Amino acid sequence: MSTAHSARARARIEVTAAIKDEARRQLAAEGAAKLSLRAVARELGMVSSALYRYFPSRDDLLTALIIDAYDSVGEAAETARDAASDAAPTPRWTTVCEAVRAWALAHPHEYALIYGSPVPGYVAPDTTIPAASRVGLVLIGILRDAVRGPGVTFPPLPAELRPEAERLSADIAPDLPPEVSTALVAAWAQLFGLVGFELFGQFNRVVEDREKFFRYAVVQLARGVGLR
Numbered sequence: 001m002s003t004a005h006s007a008r009a010r011a012r013i014e015v016t017a018a019i020k021d022e023a024r025r026q027l028a029a030e031g032a033a034k035l036s037l038r039a040v041a042r043e044l045g046m047v048s049s050a051l052y053r054y055f056p057s058r059d060d061l062l063t064a065l066i067i068d069a070y071d072s073v074g075e076a077a078e079t080a081r082d083a084a085s086d087a088a089p090t091p092r093w094t095t096v097c098e099a100v101r102a103w104a105l106a107h108p109h110e111y112a113l114i115y116g117s118p119v120p121g122y123v124a125p126d127t128t129i130p131a132a133s134r135v136g137l138v139l140i141g142i143l144r145d146a147v148r149g150p151g152v153t154f155p156p157l158p159a160e161l162r163p164e165a166e167r168l169s170a171d172i173a174p175d176l177p178p179e180v181s182t183a184l185v186a187a188w189a190q191l192f193g194l195v196g197f198e199l200f201g202q203f204n205r206v207v208e209d210r211e212k213f214f215r216y217a218v219v220q221l222a223r224g225v226g227l228r
Contacts, residue, residue: 028109032119069110074134076103089146097218152226155183187221
């Protein structure tokens with residue numbers, strides 16, 4: 001690679017990062033629905049046509065921010081899992097869930113972008129799926145280790161739900177029993193519900209010691225998916 005080409009590549013990386021940083025500032029100030037490429041360009045001292053060479057549309061910029069946010073919370077979950085690799089499944093589960101909560105509290109606007117209200121007119125493309133799956137894959141891995149190791153207690157599964165449970169399990173974790181996979185999806189939704197309730201103020205005047213409450217709640221989720 002030539003020196004000139006390397007310099008252009010570095011410059012593109014730096015400008016892309018600056019665009020994203022300014023877009024995140026706008027998200028914090030105005031919300032995702034009001035994100036504007038023209039406003040981002042203006043704040044960076046760029047002409048709009050130059051910015052379009054990096055992100056052809058607002059939706060392209062939103063997609064990049066969404067992937068970055070999913071990757072960031074996914075990395076936090078994976079780091080927590082690895083740090084607790086010698087722990088039993090339930091403490092490992094709890095450690096990962098606490099890492100997700102800590103990330104959300106440190107990045108509230110990015111959390112709102114991926115788990116808050118949908119952005120009007122925006123439909124996330126399939127390119128967001130790998131990043132969006134990272135936290136779920138960490139939880140699946142913990143359950144997989146438990147099934148292969150100390151075992152799990154199969155959660156009850158109503159007969160009328162079994163066909164959907166078998167379809168769901170085949171899609172997300174074919175090596176897990178349908179009872180476990182279905183309970184895991186419910187726990188995954190409840191985990192982000194707990195975080196969202198805290199982040200968006202629904203626990204105000206209800207839960208005071210939120211850290212201890214969260215730890216208690218995610219242990220209940222662990223039991224719900226069959227961890228012993």
